[in-house]
Amino acid sequence: xxxxxxxxxxxxxxxxxxxxxxKAEPAKVAPAKPATSEPVKNPVTTAxxxxxxxxxxxxxxxxxxxxxxxxxxxxxxxxxxxxxLVEHISSSNIELCxxxxxxxxxxxxxxxxxxxEMLVALITRSFAYCEAALNRLDDSNLGNSTEIFxxxxxxxxxxxxxxxxxxxxxxxxxxxxxRLNGLLPPTAQAKK
Numbered sequence: 310x311x312x313x314x315x316x317x318x319x320x321x322x323x324x325x326x327x328x329x330x331x332k333a334e335p336a337k338v339a340p341a342k343p344a345t346s347e348p349v350k351n352p353v354t355t356a357x358x359x360x361x362x363x364x365x366x367x368x369x370x371x372x373x374x375x376x377x378x379x380x381x382x383x384x385x386x387x388x389x390x391x392x393x394l395v396e397h398i399s400s401s402n403i404e405l406c407x408x409x410x411x412x413x414x415x416x417x418x419x420x421x422x423x424x425x426e427m428l429v430a431l432i433t434r435s436f437a438y439c440e441a442a443l444n445r446l447d448d449s450n451l452g453n454s455t456e457i458f459x460x461x462x463x464x465x466x467x468x469x470x471x472x473x474x475x476x477x478x479x480x481x482x483x484x485x486x487x488r489l490n491g492l493l494p495p496t497a498q499a500k501k
Contacts, residue, residue: 351448357469358443364476365436368398370495371483372432377425379490391486395428398479402435405475408455409468410442439472 349355372395375382380392389397399417407414415438417431451466463471484494 353448353451353466353469354443354446357473358440360473360476361436361439361443364473364480365440367480367495368476368483369429369433369436371480371487372425372429374487374492374495375425375483375490380425380428382486382490384486384489391483392423392428394479394482394486395432396423398475398483399431399435401475401479402432402439402472405457405468405472406439406442408457409450409465409472410445411453411455412442412445414438 375391380395381390383390403414403417406412415434417435418427423431446465446469451464451469453465454462455465455468457463457468457471480494480496484496487494
C-alpha cells in the first residue's frame, strides 16, 4: 500500500514534465507499452528511470540548442545566466542521485570559465551518473533515509520525487531561456 501511495505521488508530480511544451501541438508521448498480466516488479523506480530517459534527452538537447554566445543570457538582471542554469541542473542531478543511491558523487568541475562544449559535457556526465545511480535502486530502497540539501533527512522516495520535479522545473526554465532567444525548445520542435 505504501508503494502505491508513493507511486501515485510520483506520477502526480510528473504532470510538470510537459511544462514548456508548445500548446499549439499535442504532446508527443511514446506509445504505451502493451499491458501484461504481470505486475511491474519495481513500479516506482521503473517510472523514475523512464522519466530520466525522456528528461535526459530533452535537457541535453535544450542545452545543445542554445548558441554559444547566448550562455551569458539572463532574462532579467535578477535571474541567473543560462550557463549557471546548466551548472545548477548538473549539480542538482549529482546531489539527488548520489543521495538516493548512497553512491559517492563524481568530481565535477563547474565555474565561470566553462564554455558551451564544456557545459554540454557537464550536463551529459551528470545524467550518465544519475543513470548509473538509479540502476542501483529498486523499490525496496524507497523507505531508506537519506540526507539532502542542507542536511534535511528524507526518504529515498522523497529524493526521487524531488529529482523528477527538478527535471520538469529545469526543462521549463531552459525552454523559457530558449524561447526568449527566438528558439524552440526540443519538445516544441518538429520530429526529425
